[in-house]
Amino acid sequence: MESTATGPVNVLVYSDDANTREQVRLAAGRRPAADVPPVEYVECATLPAVLAELERGGIDACVLDGEAVPAGGMGVCRQIKDEIFQCPPVLLIIGRPQDAWLATWSRAEATVAHPVDPAALADGLAEVLRLRPAVRA
Numbered sequence: 001m002e003s004t005a006t007g008p009v010n011v012l013v014y015s016d017d018a019n020t021r022e023q024v025r026l027a028a029g030r031r032p033a034a035d036v037p038p039v040e041y042v043e044c045a046t047l048p049a050v051l052a053e054l055e056r057g058g059i060d061a062c063v064l065d066g067e068a069v070p071a072g073g074m075g076v077c078r079q080i081k082d083e084i085f086q087c088p089p090v091l092l093i094i095g096r097p098q099d100a101w102l103a104t105w106s107r108a109e110a111t112v113a114h115p116v117d118p119a120a121l122a123d124g125l126a127e128v129l130r131l132r133p134a135v136r137a
Contacts, residue, residue: 003072006037006038007037008040008099009037009039009061009129009132010039010059010060011028011060011129012041012044012050014050014065015093019045019058020093020114020116021045021094024063024116025041027121028063028121030116032121032126033122034136037129041130042059046051049081050076050080052099054087059088060063060129060132061088061089061125061129062080062088063090063093064076064090064091064093065093066099066103066114067093067114073093074103074105074108077103081107086133088132089123089129090109091124093112093113093114094112094113109122110124110128111124128132
């Protein structure tokens with residue numbers, strides 16, 4: 001889906017680890033693909049912060065750390081898919097490729113493995129950004 005928006009999109013990055021949040025920002029960069037708008041990041045270290053940002057609105061996609069503690073990204077993904085109306089698409093960072101079935105349970109739209117591979121993360125983020133509605137409600 002091609003976006004009609006000209007401004008930047010907002011991507012929520014959730015991890016209790018500041019280094020992981022930084023790796024996501026640096027790996028995906030300001031524009032993960034030529035066909036998606038520039039990205040601005042909103043960082044969250046706790047589940048309450050994630051929920052507050054999503055309730056506030058304006059988030060176009062989420063990148064969730066499946067290894068975050070105490071609330072892991074897979075459980076967070078499942079919760080926001082159940083609780084947030086028109087929940088943005090989610091890219092889930094999983095600890096092992098064998099965890100892909102759990103990502104399916106969580107209803108994430110895409111996954112990448114940890115440690116973060118910059119090319120894979122940029123591709124995954126671009127993939128979920130293409131899934132978002134063209135115009136925010």
